[in-house]
Amino acid sequence: SQKIEQNSEALNIQEGKTATLTCNYTNYSPAYLQWYRQDPGRGPVFLLLIRENEKEKRKERLKVTFDTTLKQSLFHITASQPADSATYLCALPASGGSYIPTFGRGTSLIVHP
Amino acid sequence: DGGITQSPKYLFRKEGQNVTLSCEQNLNHDAMYWYRQDPGQGLRLIYYSQIVNDFQKGDIAEGYSVSREKKESFPLTVTSAQKNPTAFYLCASSTLQGVGETQYFGPGTRLLVL
Numbered sequence: 001s002q003k004i005e006q007n008s009e010a011l012n013i014q015e016g017k018t019a020t021l022t023c024n025y026t027n028y029s030p031a032y033l034q035w036y037r038q039d040p041g042r043g044p045v046f047l048l049l050i051r052e053n054e055k056e057k058r059k060e061r062l063k064v065t066f067d068t069t070l071k072q073s074l075f076h077i078t079a080s081q082p083a084d085s086a087t088y089l090c091a092l093p094a095s096g097g098s099y100i101p102t103f104g105r106g107t108s109l110i111v112h113p
Numbered sequence: 114d115g116g117i118t119q120s121p122k123y124l125f126r127k128e129g130q131n132v133t134l135s136c137e138q139n140l141n142h143d144a145m146y147w148y149r150q151d152p153g154q155g156l157r158l159i160y161y162s163q164i165v166n167d168f169q170k171g172d173i174a175e176g177y178s179v180s181r182e183k184k185e186s187f188p189l190t191v192t193s194a195q196k197n198p199t200a201f202y203l204c205a206s207s208t209l210q211g212v213g214e215t216q217y218f219g220p221g222t223r224l225l226v227l
Contacts, residue, residue, distance in 0.1 A: 008153070032213035043117075043203050043218030044156075051213065089155070091216075099144070099207070099214060103156040 002027045004092060004104035012110045013080055021075040021107045023090035030092040033066055033073050034101060038087045044103075047088075048075075080111045116140065117219035119204050124224045126191065126198060134189045134222045136204030143209045145187035146216065149173060150201040162187055163209060191224060199226050 005024040013019050023033065032051045036044035050057045050066045050073065057064045063076040077084050087108045091101035117138045126132045138145065144163050148156040158171030162181040176195025181187055187206075191198045201223050205216040 004155070034213065034215070036216075041201075041221070041223075043205070043221050044216075045218070046215040049213050049215070093213070094158075099209060100146070100158065100161060101216060102158075103148075105153065105155040 002030075002092065002095070002102065004090060004102060006090060006104040006107045008105060008107070010108040010110055012112065015081060015111055015113050017080055019077040019080045019084065019109055019111070021088050021109065023073040023075070023104055025071050025092055028095065029068060032093065033064075034091040035062075035064055035073075035075050036089045036091060036103075038089060038106065040087075044089055077109070080109075082111045082113050085109055085111050117204060117206055117217055119202075119219035119222050121222060122220070124222055125227050126224060127227050129193045131190055131192050132224070134191070134202055134204075134224070136187045136189065136219060137185055138187075138204075138206045138217075138219075139185060140206055140217060141184070142206035142217070143184070144207045144214075145181070146205045146207075147171075147177070147179065147187070147189045148203045148205065150203060150221075156203065159189065198224050200224060 003026045034049045035047045038044040048064045050064045061078045065074045087106040089106040090104045094100045094102045120135045146161045147159040160179040162168035178190045203221045204219040207214040
């Protein structure tokens with residue numbers, strides 16, 4: 001079965017710097033990968049989707065890359081702000097092109113003023 | 114306002130008691146899901162439904178039951194057979210129009226055992 005790995009340690013950065021979060025996966029080739037943001041005590045909110053034939057996707061200060069050879073996605077937040085502090089989850093289809101995503105454990109991002 | 118609502122926000126269960134968590138959506142989505150989240154863990158799928166009157170078990174269905182009598186509603190019952198029910202429960206919905214459809218989540222229900 002597929003496995004999703006996100007760094008369990010919190011990422012601490014200074015305001016204004018670029019935050020980079022990593023999502024690694026094993027065992028199969030997903031048709032897409034999604035990133036969600038979750039604030040404490042709340043449900044996740046969708047941020048970006050990138051498909052297997054796309055190398056990079058951007059949305060405002062967010063950028064996602066998808067390297068199907070390395071089986072890795074990188075999630076970047078440029079010019080980070082304290083309001084960006086949250087847990088970021090990556091999600092992949094449970095198998096191949098399944099419409100049901102499987103979520104990683106998430107990485108906590110803390111942006112210090 | 115379109116979205117997903119969950120109630121209650123907090124729920125307390127006594128030993129041997131069944132409790133039901135509510136989930137309603139007005140997004141006209143076909144698919145609905147229930148996830149469980151424990152501290153430091155990812156979301157784990159309990160049950161999902163693609164259509165009214167039909168649902169499938171997810172990865173951790175034991176001790177839970179669901180129904181889908183209306184498109185808008187997907188309640189989850191935590192039965193007394195679930196020995197470790199303390200967790201944060203999230204309901205979500207999505208369309209089924211293509212691969213990679215966005216999941217829209219509710220605000221969650223935190224279940225605690227007395």
